[in-house]
Amino acid sequence: xxxVEQNSGPLSVPEGAIASLNCTYSDRGSQSFFWYRQYxxxxxxxxxxxxxxxxxxxxxFTAQLNKASQYVSLLIRDSQPSDSATYLCAVNxxxxxxxxxxxxxxxxx
Amino acid sequence: xxxxxxxxxxxxxxxxQNVTLSCEQNLNHDAMYWYRxxxxxxxxxxxxSQIVNDFQKGDIAEGYSVSxxxxxxxxxxxxxxxxxxxAFYLCxxxxxxxxxxxxxxxxxxxxxxx
Numbered sequence: 001x002x003x004v005e006q007n008s009g010p011l012s013v014p015e016g017a018i019a020s021l022n023c024t025y026s027d028r029g030s031q032s033f034f035w036y037r038q039y040x041x042x043x044x045x046x047x048x049x050x051x052x053x054x055x056x057x058x059x060x061f062t063a064q065l066n067k068a069s070q071y072v073s074l075l076i077r078d079s080q081p082s083d084s085a086t087y088l089c090a091v092n093x094x095x096x097x098x099x100x101x102x103x104x105x106x107x108x109x
Numbered sequence: 110x111x112x113x114x115x116x117x118x119x120x121x122x123x124x125x126q127n128v129t130l131s132c133e134q135n136l137n138h139d140a141m142y143w144y145r146x147x148x149x150x151x152x153x154x155x156x157x158s159q160i161v162n163d164f165q166k167g168d169i170a171e172g173y174s175v176s177x178x179x180x181x182x183x184x185x186x187x188x189x190x191x192x193x194x195x196a197f198y199l200c201x202x203x204x205x206x207x208x209x210x211x212x213x214x215x216x217x218x219x220x221x222x223x
């Protein structure tokens with residue numbers, strides 16, 4: 001199983017601030033990268049996928065990929081209390097996904 | 110509505126019993142997956158199937174079995190050989206299981222061993 005490491009949480013940010021989540025992976029040949037959000041007791045839901053180096057923006061979320069350094073990050077701008085959740089980084093492992101342990105984010109009002 | 114359904118939502122098992130978790134999808138996806146999640150941990154792959162009548166072991170297949178007789182269905186049996194089955198079980202599917210395919214998850218089944 002390929003390794004996927006996420007920065008340990010929990011991460012606490014004030015409402016309106018930027019939350020920054022990081023993920024590193026071991027397989028230099030990985031091609032597909034995904035960020036999922038998981039609320040407590042619920043199943044993961046996709047936030048964003050990214051396949052090419054650089055930034056990809058979707059609303060308040062920005063994913064950044066750097067294949068040379070083998071890291072992918074997620075920025076959440078203007079954080080809202082509804083963003084309080086665990087964020088899972090997933091990386092393709094051949095035709096499967098390997099998941100990190102997740103980073104729990106708490107947005108305080 | 111298209112989606113993935115899992116049943117039951119909660120399941121209690123006695124020691125030595127086999128139990129089967131249901132997963133059904135009406136998304137017309139070829140690939141289906143079973144994951145296990147333990148508290149504070151990421152998802153670990155149990156089994157996956159990219160086509161009907163074919164499936165492969167994931168990273169933690171011991172003590173589990175699956176079948177894929179229909180495209181829409183991918184049931185998971187937790188056998189008595191699985192020594193620590195208490196966990197949150199998640200079923201997922203993707204269009205073809207290709208490298209860029211997104212996996213979509215069902216609502217999960219929470220299994221507790223009594």
